[in-house]
Amino acid sequence: MPHHVKSGDNPDLTKERKAATFNAEDLSAFLYGSKEKVERRREISRIVASDPDFSNTPPLEFIDREKRIDVQAKKTRRLLGKIHELIDFTNDDERELLFTEVFVSDGFPIFLHFAMFLPVLQGQAHEEMADEWLSKAMNIEIIGTYAQTEMGHGTNLKELETIATYDKQNEEFVLHTPTRSATKWWPGNLGKMANYAIVTAQLHIDGKSYGPHNFFVQLRSENDHRPMAGITVGDIGPKMGANGIDNGFLALDRVRIPRTRMLMKYVKVAPDGTYTPPLHSKVNYGGMVHVRAHMVTSMATYLSMAATIATRYSAIRRQGRIEPNLPEVQVIDYQTQQYRLFPQIARAYACLLSGSEVEDLYKKTVQGLNRGEADLLPDLHALTSALKSVCSFSCATAVEQCRMACGGHGYSMASGIPNLYTFAIAGCTYEGENMVMLQQAARYLMKSLDKTARGEPLSYSVEFLGKKMETRSNVGLHKNNQKEEIEALLCSFEHIATRLTVVASQKLQNRMKMGESKERAWNGATVEMNKAARVYARLFIARSFARRVASSPASVRPVLTDLLSLYLHYECVDMTHHLLHDGYCNGEQIEYLKQRIYDDLAKIRPNAVALVDAFDHSDRLLNSVLGRRDGNVYEALFQWAKASELNYTDVLPAFDHIKQMMEENRAKI
Amino acid sequence: MPHHVKSGDNPDLTKERKAATFNAEDLSAFLYGSKEKVERRREISRIVASDPDFSNTPPLEFIDREKRIDVQAKKTRRLLGKIHELIDFTNDDERELLFTEVFVSDGFPIFLHFAMFLPVLQGQAHEEMADEWLSKAMNIEIIGTYAQTEMGHGTNLKELETIATYDKQNEEFVLHTPTRSATKWWPGNLGKMANYAIVTAQLHIDGKSYGPHNFFVQLRSENDHRPMAGITVGDIGPKMGANGIDNGFLALDRVRIPRTRMLMKYVKVAPDGTYTPPLHSKVNYGGMVHVRAHMVTSMATYLSMAATIATRYSAIRRQGRIEPNLPEVQVIDYQTQQYRLFPQIARAYACLLSGSEVEDLYKKTVQGLNRGEADLLPDLHALTSALKSVCSFSCATAVEQCRMACGGHGYSMASGIPNLYTFAIAGCTYEGENMVMLQQAARYLMKSLDKTARGEPLSYSVEFLGKKMETRSNVGLHKNNQKEEIEALLCSFEHIATRLTVVASQKLQNRMKMGESKERAWNGATVEMNKAARVYARLFIARSFARRVASSPASVRPVLTDLLSLYLHYECVDMTHHLLHDGYCNGEQIEYLKQRIYDDLAKIRPNAVALVDAFDHSDRLLNSVLGRRDGNVYEALFQWAKASELNYTDVLPAFDHIKQMMEENRAKI
Missing domain, CATH: 1.20.140.10 (Butyryl-CoA Dehydrogenase, subunit A, domain 3)
Structure with a gap:
């Protein structure tokens, strides 16, 4: 009996599964590397699905952005409280899978923290900074994000407008947003969740520009989460999708940070303002x-x-x-x-x-x-x-x-x-x-x-450019030899x-x-x-x-x-x-x-x-009434709709306007 | 000076407008039929934009579905209160333009009423029904919709499952939803707004099926808007778009309506159950x-x-x-x-x-x-x-x-x-x-x-099938004759x-x-x-x-x-x-x-x-910070974002979870 068949399933799906000419389990194992890895996926999936701390009721798509962010923040706290019991936290694959199962393709407060903040910190922080901040970041005692893109510049990083001017006297950088279009715009979790950010800004020393560099900036108080002095920060508003995430804006009004808060693993600004460039120009390429x-x-x-x-x-x-x-x-x-x-x-x-x-x-x-x-x-x-x-x-x-x-x-x-x-x-x-x-x-x-x-x-991916080509294709000439046909x-x-x-x-x-x-x-x-x-x-x-x-x-x-x-x-x-x-x-x-x-x-x-069974996506991950494993769609669709926020009451308050309108129209006669 | 140029505009846009080789006003006039029609569009647009009753502050995309429906219902009432002062209500073009300007590509409570309910009623109601209901409907003393599609059948109307059984004894039809998949699903305004609907159902007389027919059914009380006996009605939940509209579901539990509430302009069921089919089979084709x-x-x-x-x-x-x-x-x-x-x-x-x-x-x-x-x-x-x-x-x-x-x-x-x-x-x-x-x-x-x-x-649109074709194209042979080239x-x-x-x-x-x-x-x-x-x-x-x-x-x-x-x-x-x-x-x-x-x-x-200026869309209609006529985008983008629902307070309640999480993580060390 195929793995995905259970009693009570829609008979059409069962029929399909039984008629397959191969074993979907073998294909899953091939896709994910081994039978054990597939088992591990399922185990994580089962744990999450059965834990009331991670419940998705009501569905995220029924609730507004503020509530969604609240639900995901609550889940984050609960998840972090027991994450070491659930997975090997240092295993990237397991962590990603766990996050996906818990948050189901929606934003969550520490998404950018893991996706960008930590990797950049790990890659570019000098030893002193790493000593002070890396373990705090790994341990999520702070929440970070990565603020590079600005309202006026995304693709062309060379023209970013945010400025970090070095003040030799005080051994500080002064970070500043000189124009509206220089406002940092889009970084995930920047709007409401992060309290620290790595901010990309043009480094200026003694009136000379050295191009964009990264700086470590505190955005909000660790105690009451209020924005720090000189920091204007907020959410950039609703988007086509990903509305569970607080993509944010950030303007800096002459914010001062110590010299040591520049990320200086590869570059250096000495106390006297001497600039040491990186050895390789494409440090962050990888x-x-x-x-x-x-x-x-x-x-x-x-x-x-x-x-x-x-x-x-x-x-x-x-x-x-x-x-x-x-x-x-x-x-x-x-x-x-x-x-x-x-x-x-x-x-x-x-x-x-x-x-x-x-x-x-x-x-x-x-x-x-x-x-x-x-x-x-x-x-x-x-x-x-x-x-x-x-x-x-x-x-x-x-x-x-x-x-x-x-x-x-x-x-x-x-x-x-x-x-x-x-x-x-x-x-x-x-x-x-x-x-x-x-x-x-x-x-x-x-x-x-x-x-x-x-x-x-020629390098690997472009070897074809050096190949002697036949002038005519032999497509269709190998009807009985699949290997030749594919070649x-x-x-x-x-x-x-x-x-x-x-x-x-x-x-x-x-x-x-x-x-x-x-x-x-x-x-x-x-x-x-x-x-x-x-x-x-x-x-x-x-x-x-x-x-x-x-x-x-x-x-x-x-x-x-x-x-x-x-x-x-x-x-x-x-x-x-x-x-x-x-x-x-x-x-x-x-x-x-x-x-x-x-x-x-x-x-x-x-x-x-x-x-498609072989992709082995859990029902929770699919988050789809139509794509349920059991195929029992219509009843589930009805139950889903009944839970819609508009059905909490039979009659919406909006009816007051409608009632008055109908009455006024009747009175016109 | 081009019409769309005003002082204070972004200079890049002004430069573009001045450099055009033609007059955008002439093109608008061609597109909309005449200079006068363009003027009338602008007039309607100005009236709506300047009327506080139709204000879109805060933007609809910032508020949840219930509030959006409320806002649009309120506007509907206010609009109907003065619509005869604003436009010729019987002019479909003017009405559509006005609705679009007022509701800005979002749903509103009487959308389906005009789009489907009224036209079907006008087209298919027999005289007696028209006398009783048409003026009420035209005058919007009732709000109607058109309920055809079911959960299990959209495209294949012949297989709709809702049944209307004729009860000769009582001269009534009994409308019934026999299965879950027979539930009416998707009709706009059906969920929360309409109190009447034209319902498509399989006509059964004396055990014989006559195929799908239309029936006039009251869904909700005109007084308190509560669903009538036997009616289960509600919203089908959020969608990819169009969330300002209450697409709905409807299940009927042996709901009885008088015989005369079948739409009988072309077909007839006599009191004794005698069925008279339509003269032409494709009555509703047009x-x-x-x-x-x-x-x-x-x-x-x-x-x-x-x-x-x-x-x-x-x-x-x-x-x-x-x-x-x-x-x-x-x-x-x-x-x-x-x-x-x-x-x-x-x-x-x-x-x-x-x-x-x-x-x-x-x-x-x-x-x-x-x-x-x-x-x-x-x-x-x-x-x-x-x-x-x-x-x-x-x-x-x-x-x-x-x-x-x-x-x-x-x-x-x-x-x-x-x-x-x-x-x-x-x-x-x-x-x-x-x-x-x-x-x-x-x-x-x-x-x-x-x-x-x-x-x-051959008919008009397929005449080409009978044309003698040249075997070789003459594309590219008429480089100096644009007319020939196009042909x-x-x-x-x-x-x-x-x-x-x-x-x-x-x-x-x-x-x-x-x-x-x-x-x-x-x-x-x-x-x-x-x-x-x-x-x-x-x-x-x-x-x-x-x-x-x-x-x-x-x-x-x-x-x-x-x-x-x-x-x-x-x-x-x-x-x-x-x-x-x-x-x-x-x-x-x-x-x-x-x-x-x-x-x-x-x-x-x-x-x-x-x-694109010649399309002559008002800023209100475009509803776009990026597409503003004046091109002053960046400041407007910042102001728009500041109004996001997540920015009402600097610190969201969700911070409580985050704070506890960070504290717990600190305590772990």
């Missing part, structure tokens, strides 16, 4: 790379949750008939529904497996850095920039497709998907705006292309990535030849540049997905191969114009690719529910 | 068509608002440098930003003008119907189904691009765009789920294709639409030849069917946009032609693979199309702000 590498996994996780919800719901929702004399069908049997949904399941797997590969690359790179070898870093930096951009947009739009596949109920917060969408789509903007990220990757592609011209060796598809990705890189480079060169400066020519070529960078990322996802599938256990390899095949064919058809453009493929080959999508949809159909 | 025709305009309006916000903001936002020694540039000067934004401005114009053409077609069709000629109806039905689907999705995703073009601040509710997105994307699901709508259009395409085979004449592009749309219709038809035929039933074969061809239907709609939008531009006044025709050119080239490039597939175009032609996009972006650049 951190950014890590955050972006990890974003591939988080975006894929949002999508895997949305795909779980939409697939389970599509299996229990019956509407309409395919054949007039048979009963209403499960909507998952409509071709349009399969075409909308199954590629998103495949995409979730592709990005999850690709994300785990890129996190491995990151670890390898860090090991290299520790040996003093920095040569892997530029490659990984370009790759993660492009991947961050492609995965955030493609996963978010895929989440939205999953939502729409649930029809009207997908629009209700009961589906849980609107929340996933607003989190995922935010990823297009934070940690580097996508268009800017793609340009960073494109610059790297240009440099690498120059290397091929000079016959220099042919991957070669067509490489062909497109190479061609677009060359096209962008030519556009740049042509504009320069016509007399434009390099910078202006670059701006005139950025759309083509970004197209090249996107395919560079798509190629990496495709290749790494294929590698992971090839190394998967025999029991799950067939179903993963079906997913891989769907993914590659779907992506290739989406890029058809590039294949047709220079005759790499002909129309007949494209028709074959399209037909293969339909073949793959049919192969995946019996395994669709088991494939 | 209403659906009208709602969908109107959706083209509303979707385009949402997009025009988002484009206004993003374009103005892109003109005042300065970030980064294109040339290192020059100041930071307006972000609108980045090629990626233009590529992201300007096609959306063009799309907004395309859909607005196309929407007005389809509304004209609707009027013509109704005039025909009144003369007893129903031959235009099937064409318009197919066209509006496809247009509804294409415009809702393309405008909503375009809104989202506008939002992301605003960077981080686009994610704040202060931008106003999240609200536009959640309204627009809902249009993909309501009034007929998009996939189903496309299939309806595709069925019509199949029928029309059969007609061409039989040499029968060549439109022909390529026709080529694609025809080809995809034929491909879908062949797929259907092939599956049937292989032995599948027609229905099963249809399901196996729906993805191809929907592709054909989408291009059918895109062709209509392109053609009607071109027609409207051709008939525009000389003063605005050049700038509109630039927009049209951008729109057509952009759309064609998006459909490149279809043009390359069978050699209709070659790679060189495609490169030319791509280059033309960049040419058009450059032409539009100086007119971008004036083009």
Whole structure:
């Protein structure tokens, strides 16, 4: 009996689970590393779900922002009170999983503390500062955040306006917000929760600017939480999503801090104002790379949750008939529904497996850095920039497709998907705006292309640029050899990535030849540049997905191969114009690719529910009436709605206005 | 001096407005029909903005659902008290504009009353019912809604589960909700506001079912608003958007209503239970068509608002440098930003003008119907189904691009765009789920294709199917003749639409030849069917946009032609693979199309702000800090945020938990 089947389940779901051709448990084990890790996930999940301290009743989406923040703060206190009994606190994976289960994709007061404040402190604090503050921070005796972005500047950090002027006399820095647009804006937990922040400001010494540096600033009293003198701090107001978090603003009015509160592990300002620059210019490079590498996994996780919800719901929702004399069908049997949904399941797997590969690359790179070898870093930096951009947009739009596949109920917060969408789509903007990220990757592609011209060796992620390409595709020539077929598809990705890189480079060169400066020519070529960078990322996802599938256990390899095949064919058809453009493929080959999508949809159909079960998301985490494991949706939907804040009373106070209006209208006659 | 320029404006916006090559006022007049109509819009806008009864302070997005509903109910009462002084109440356009200005894209208690309840009552009530209820409804002495969709059935109306059993003895209908999934779900204003509803239920007489019919049911007491006996009614809970509206549920427990409360203009149940069917089977066809025709305009309006916000903001936002020694540039000067934004401005114009053409077609069709000629109806039905689907999705995703073009601040509710997105994307699901709508259009395409085979004449919207096509495109051959160039592009749309219709038809035929039933074969061809239907709609939008531009006044025709050119080239490039597939175009032609996009972006650049000014949306309607006419964004953003509900006090009550947690952590040491 499949693990996810229980008595009392919706029979349509049970039928689906029993019909699967593989064991979802094996796939979960592959996805999360081992059977034991899956067990541990479930254990944490069970502990949280059964602990009344972490109750989500009423659902967070029913209560206003202030109450939500209160609920999450209360949970935070209770969680911290027993966290050492629950998990190994120093294990990042366990901590992240526990936080996710407790706070369910919503903000909480110490989110930025762990995500940014602690890592930056650990990475950049000099010994004296670390001695004084690190254990307090680790022990959460203070709550910190990281205040970099300003109202007027996000992407272009060099132009941040906040100033830290060194006062030699008093050995202090004076932090100041000179204009309205210099107000720090957006940092999470800055508005109401944090009492300390690392603040990025332009360092000025003796009238000279040394660029942005980080300073350790107390924002609020540890006793009564009131803002310190010179500090104006508050919440920036409601957002499209993530409203359980207090993204904040911060203005500093000539706030003085001791010289030792600058983060001086790599740079130094001596008491007399002497400035010592960092040895390497890109000291904080690694951190950014890590955050972006990890974003591939988080975006894929949002999508895997949305795909779980939409697939389970599509299996229990019956509407309409395919054949007039048979009963209403499960909507998952409509071709349009399969075409909308199954590629998103495949995409979730592709990005999850690709994300785990890129996190491995990151670890390898860090090991290299520790040996003093920095040569892997530029490659990984370009790759993660492009991947961050492609995965955030493609996963978010895929989440939205999953939502729409649930029809009207997908629009209700009961589906849980609107929340996933607003989190995922935010990823297009934070940690580097996508268009800017793609340009960073494109610059790297240009440099690498120059290397091929000079016959220099290419780094890992751009090796394809140096490959001898066949002029014609062999797509469709290996109908009976799946391995060859997949390799042919991957070669067509490489062909497109190479061609677009060359096209962008030519556009740049042509504009320069016509007399434009390099910078202006670059701006005139950025759309083509970004197209090249996107395919560079798509190629990496495709290749790494294929590698992971090839190394998967025999029991799950067939179903993963079906997913891989769907993914590659779907992506290739989406890029058809590039294949047709220079005759790499002909129309007949494209028709074959399209037909293969339909073949793959049919192969995946019996395994669709088991494939999403294998993501192994708990009901609590999914937070979705439509995506419940047991499939008993309609009664649950009714119970959920009854608890809506508007149903506490039968008649709302607003009726007074309505009553008077109706009476006045009657009186008019 | 351009109309939209005022002293104290952000100088970047003033510079843009002065640099425009055309007069935005002329374009507004063209868009809204006349200079007088634009003036009237502004007048209504001014009246509402200056009336403290309609104040939106604090902003609706700051307050919870119950308060929002209360605020809107209060405004409703005040508005109704003086509406006859403000507008001609019977003029639908004026009423809609007034409602929009007063309630600003949010729900209000009498939204469904006007949108559905009244039209259905007017269209389907028999004389006796009309006499009793119509003036009460017109006069808003009662508040009605339209309850059709159920929890378990939206699209497939034939399977609605609510039952109306005729009780001959008592000459009553007994309305009943037999299962949980039969609960009415989603109707707007049903939850808390309406006291009457038209309820759709399966008519049963003497054990025989006659299919879904409409019944007039009292839900709540006119005095104290309590639900009537047997009525369970409430709000369905929070949604992705539109949370100012009380979408509701309704369960009926053997509720008895007199026989005369069935809507019997076209059908009849005699006291003895004799059933008289309607003369025409598709009595209510016209209403659906009208709602969908109107959706083209509303979707385009949402997009025009988002484009206004993003374009103005892109003109005042300065970030980064294109040339290192020059100041930071307006972000609108980045090629990626233009590529992201300007096609959306063009799309907004395309859909607005196309929407007005389809509304004209609707009027013509109704005039025909009144003369007893129903031959235009099937064409318009197919066209509006496809247009509804294409415009809702393309405008909503375009809104989202506008939002992301605003960077981080686009994610704040202060931008106003999240609200536009959640309204627009809902249009993909309501009034007929998009996939189903496309299939309806595709069925019509199949029928029309059969007609061409039989040499029968084709209706207006599908005439292209009978056109003799050139086998090779002449795209790019008319570089010096804009009119010919545009016609060549439109022909390529026709080529694609025809080809995809034929491909879908062949797929259907092939599956049937292989032995599948027609229905099963249809399901196996729906993805191809929907592709054909989408291009059918895109062709209509392109053609009607071109027609409207051709008939525009000389003063605005050049700038509109630039927009049209951008729109057509952009759309064609998006459909490149279809043009390359069978050699209709070659790679060189495609490169030319791509280059033309960049040419058009450059032409539009100086007119971008004036083009969005011409949409003439008031600041109140835009409800956007980023999109303010005056461009003074940063100070306004700060003031907006300060008013956030979380900033009423410096220290939230949630700090109690945080304080205790920090103290407990300190004590652990």
